[in-house]
Amino acid sequence: MTAARRTPPTAPASRAGELTGQAEDYLKAIYEMGQGGEPAATNAIAALLGIAPASVSGMLQRLSRLGLVQVERYRGARLTHTGRGVALQLIRRHRIIESYLVTRLGFDWAMVDEEAERLEHAASTELVERMAAALGHPTEDPHGAPIPTSDGLVDERRLQSIADLAVGQTARVVRMSDRDSEFLRYLAAMGVRPGATVKVAARAPFDGPVTLTVRGKAHQVGVAAAGRVYVEARAGK
Amino acid sequence: MTAARRTPPTAPASRAGELTGQAEDYLKAIYEMGQGGEPAATNAIAALLGIAPASVSGMLQRLSRLGLVQVERYRGARLTHTGRGVALQLIRRHRIIESYLVTRLGFDWAMVDEEAERLEHAASTELVERMAAALGHPTEDPHGAPIPTSDGLVDERRLQSIADLAVGQTARVVRMSDRDSEFLRYLAAMGVRPGATVKVAARAPFDGPVTLTVRGKAHQVGVAAAGRVYVEARAGK
DNA sequence: ACCACAACTTAGTAGCTACTAACTTCTATG
DNA sequence: CATAGAAGTTAGTAGCTACTAAGTTGTGGT
Structure with missing residues (x-):
């Protein structure tokens, strides 16, 4: 059941005196x-x-x-505090690289995570900052995820997911998980992307699928997927 | 005398099922x-x-x-034949990445080798080809080195170096070694870059320094450096 | 032709990462 | 509240890469 050896082997840390x-x-x-x-x-x-x-x-x-x-x-x-700083810098790298690949090199929204995953460990800080500058210092990546600043500040606001919305509620899509290109392609096909407006038209009982209205069209979405799309509820209705 | 541990440690091969x-x-x-x-x-x-x-x-x-x-x-x-193919693809990656970093992200000519050295192992073929396309499929990198095609063809012409020129000869600089940013900065300061014209004004005996005229100015250059700048001699003197 | 020295290889060690198998700890359920 | 099963850890193995120390091979100079 376990997949074949997943780590071909070994190679040095990428940036001076650092972690692998x-x-x-x-x-x-x-x-x-x-x-x-x-x-x-x-x-x-x-x-x-x-x-x-x-x-x-x-x-x-x-x-x-x-x-x-x-x-x-x-x-x-x-x-630890230090560890958190390292993680945030890594996430910054990742999201800037994703943004750059999508907007400057025409990478597909759905596939860019994988590439960024590798580059984030190899790119120097200088490269990342040059990319950020070239993009005008974006604050969000293509999936709507906030980009930490180089001082390690991020918007850690907890958003509702579509799974949390009540029937009849309308919401603006803010971000979605980027870890699965299948999933992203699925969302893209429905028109679900950051900034889109969705409405929960119905919801089947017992954690059943949610019926979503996006750009006037109805779609059935499983809870698992609904839970990975984060939104901001609209005030009215 | 041996430097401190140079390989912090270990990490997996970057692209699917491949070499480290x-x-x-x-x-x-x-x-x-x-x-x-x-x-x-x-x-x-x-x-x-x-x-x-x-x-x-x-x-x-x-x-x-x-x-x-x-x-x-x-x-x-x-x-082996296979090994040569792998090496050429790597060199292709390296040179395309260098070109991209210099022309699109404003990297310094002299420092780009180091960055490319890391990225060439992490970038997917798709990324490299997108960079190449964005640059209009360049055939040379910023140091004048030929970029192998994706079929593994390269210009392997052996060039003369400045050290091979006779006194009085004029030549066009074609390329130079990219492995040392100090060296490249030194050359840049003299105006020695691909396409520049240099003339050997004099040469000290016993492998002594070469006196070069570049853009009307005279410079003394050691043999080691002269041997790393490749040129095409001009027909007439 | 020989031998000293350079070049190269082997042996043994170490760090990193991942694995499997076996054991320990924790916790939720009856 | 005892215990089965889940969760987690340890022990032992393996591959990759690099190191040092010690041994082997090859060769140029006399």
Whole structure:
């Protein structure tokens, strides 16, 4: 069941005197999961990164040794202040690179995450800042996600997802998860993208699919998908 | 004397099912040295990559196992046909990336090699081809080096270097080694760049410095530097 | 022709990352 | 509140890359 060896092998850290890309990925994963006060669980990190839980235990010890995470044995890990800073810089890199690839090199919205995932570990800060400057210092990436500043400030506002909306509510799409190109293509096909307006027309019981009206057309969307599209509810109705 | 650990550690190969960045660097190094019929010597590879000769022996065995190089024990390594193809694609990536960074993101001519060195292992073929397209499929990088085609064709013409010119000869600068930003800055300061015209005004005996006239100004240049600037001699004097 | 020295290889070590298998801890359920 | 099963950890293995130290090979100079 486990896929074939996923890590072809080994290669040095990309930027002077720094973390390996692997370690960076863990920090990002922990950041992305650790938004609620709870520490990130070992199994959850493993699932997100597609590796075995045992590997996560090992890496957490290393990251802990480096002062980047604080591990609570048998409970999970939390980023330290330093670790959080590293994660935010990485996310900044990722989102700027995504933005650049989409707007300057015509990359497909749905596929750009994968490319950015690799480049974020190889690009120098100078390159990233030049890209940011070329784009006029954007504050959001193409999926609507806020770009942390180089001082590590981000909009961490918790948004509602479509799954949280009541029937009849209208909302503006703010952002969506970028981690799955299939998913993004699916959304794009419906016209669901940042800035679009959606209305919850109906909702089947027992966490059933949501019926959405987008640009006058009705679509049935599963809860899983609905939960990954974040919106701001409109005041009226 | 040996510098501190140069390889912080380890990270996976960047593009699907492929070589690690390390292995790729060896292939490039061997290609760059193996231009003359002789196999690339272990010590020479080690020196070029800045690693210990023993490490090279090990890697050559691995590359040999992968069918990318052919090793003659105690003599050196030569690329196989496959290995040469990989090296050329890498060089293509490198030079396209350099070109893109310089012309589209305002990178300094002298510093771009380092950035490209990292990105060439992380960028997908799609990204590289999009960059190439954005630049109108350039055939040379900013240092005048020819860019291999995606079919692996390159101009491998051997050029004379300034060190090969006779006193009084005039030549057009075609390209120069890109591996040393100090060196490139030095050249830039003299006005020596691809397309510039230089004249050998004098040459000190015993491999002494060459006196060069560039844009009407005289400069003294050591043989080492002169040997790394490639030119096409002008017909008449 | 020999030998000293340079060039190269082998052996052993280490760090990073990931794996599987086996064991420990935690917790929710009966 | 005892315990089964989930969650997590440890132990042992493996691949990659690099290192040092020590041994081997090859060759140029006398």
